[in-house]
Each structure stands twice: as structure tokens, then as C-alpha cells.
Amino acid sequence: xxxxxxxxxxxxxxxxxxxxxxxxxxxxxxxxxxxxxxxxxxxxxxxxxxxxxxxxxxxxxxxxxxxxxxxxxxxxxxxxxxxxxxxxxxxxxxxxxxxxxxxxxxxx
Amino acid sequence: xxxxxxxxxxxxxxxxxxxxxxxxxxxxxxxxxxxxxxxxxxxxxxxxxxxxxxxxxxxxxxxxxxxxxxxxxxxxxxxxxxxxxxxxxxxxxxxxxxxxxxxxxxxxxxxxxxx
Numbered sequence: 001x002x003x004x005x006x007x008x009x010x011x012x013x014x015x016x017x018x019x020x021x022x023x024x025x026x027x028x029x030x031x032x033x034x035x036x037x038x039x040x041x042x043x044x045x046x047x048x049x050x051x052x053x054x055x056x057x058x059x060x061x062x063x064x065x066x067x068x069x070x071x072x073x074x075x076x077x078x079x080x081x082x083x084x085x086x087x088x089x090x091x092x093x094x095x096x097x098x099x100x101x102x103x104x105x106x107x108x
Numbered sequence: 109x110x111x112x113x114x115x116x117x118x119x120x121x122x123x124x125x126x127x128x129x130x131x132x133x134x135x136x137x138x139x140x141x142x143x144x145x146x147x148x149x150x151x152x153x154x155x156x157x158x159x160x161x162x163x164x165x166x167x168x169x170x171x172x173x174x175x176x177x178x179x180x181x182x183x184x185x186x187x188x189x190x191x192x193x194x195x196x197x198x199x200x201x202x203x204x205x206x207x208x209x210x211x212x213x214x215x216x217x218x219x220x221x222x223x
Contacts, residue, residue, distance in 0.1 A: 042214040098150035
């Protein structure tokens, strides 16, 4: 089975840096994805890590350590529009298994 | 074009009704998915189609019946649903070439209410 754990909520001010951690216990793990979902919207792909290390895409970065079964999403220079739910998801044979999601609230 | 479209956006149906949800993508993707998402919860996989054939059914009740008429279209036929089936139904697609490493692109969803 698949099990992913991430914090339920994070609150930060504009311009701050937020790190969302994700620990996983999965069989047949291929990689870790991150998705953003605004209220009433669809999940939007942010990043994917198959190998250990850091992937940077603009203000967002994602990290994976396969030996520690751990990854994180780093949101830098937070903006109000970053208020959303963020899901980590593990990939296994066409299947994405999602964590419960982290609600990020950005305050002015 | 990285767009997955879904119709209708909203659907209200009674427990005796039959309705269908539609999903379309024109990215040439060969894998398509149905997910169910309840409020404040993550998406839950229902079905996976790979190259127009059903490859995964996550033990979904038979009142949900998927159909893939061609490589661009995916339908979800609904019959005799229960109020607890009310949720956001998301369609997604991916290239399908490597399966596990493919990025999945989600449609905007159909918000279903069963009365």
C-alpha cells in the first residue's frame, strides 16, 4: 500500500519561505510529485523528483531523499496567490497516490 | 495545448437518474484517469485507461461505468447513485509512454450533487 504524510496547515506572510515536508511509505516507489490546488480548482502539476536532490522551478523547489523516504516542497517569496492546498503524490504503475494535502495560507 | 476539458461543470441528479460525465484531451495522451475528490480530501483514483483499454479499476461500485470511445475521449456513466457519491469528479491524462513517470494533467472537474 501507499502512505504519505504531510502537515495539514501552514500559515506564513507574503515574501516568506515555506517548506512542506512529505514522508512516504510505499511499495514500488518511482518518484514524488507535487500538485497545487486552489479552492474550487483542479490540481495543477508543480514538480516531479525521481532521483535524489533538488529540482528548482522558479520560486518553487522540490527535494527528494529516497534513502530517507522523504521529500519537501519549498515555496519562496510567497505571494497571496500561493494560498492553496499542496499535495505530494507517489508514482507507482500509472497510479498516483496522494497525501492528505497541506493548506497554505499567505497573510499580507 | 495542455488542456483537459470536462463537461458538465456542475450536475445535480436524483438517485434514479442516469447521467454521463465527459472528458476530452487533444494532447495525444494515451493514458486517461477518473478521480473522485471529496471536500478537503485528496483525489482518489477510480479508473485508469491505457491505450483505450481499462487497466485499473480501484474496486469502484458498478453504479459507475467508465467508457473510452477513442484516445481523446473518456466518459463516466452514472446510474443509481447515492448521496454519498456527491463529490468533485476529476479527469486526468498523461502521455502513457512510461506510465509511472508521466505527468498527469487534470481537467477542471465536474461537481456532482446526488439528491
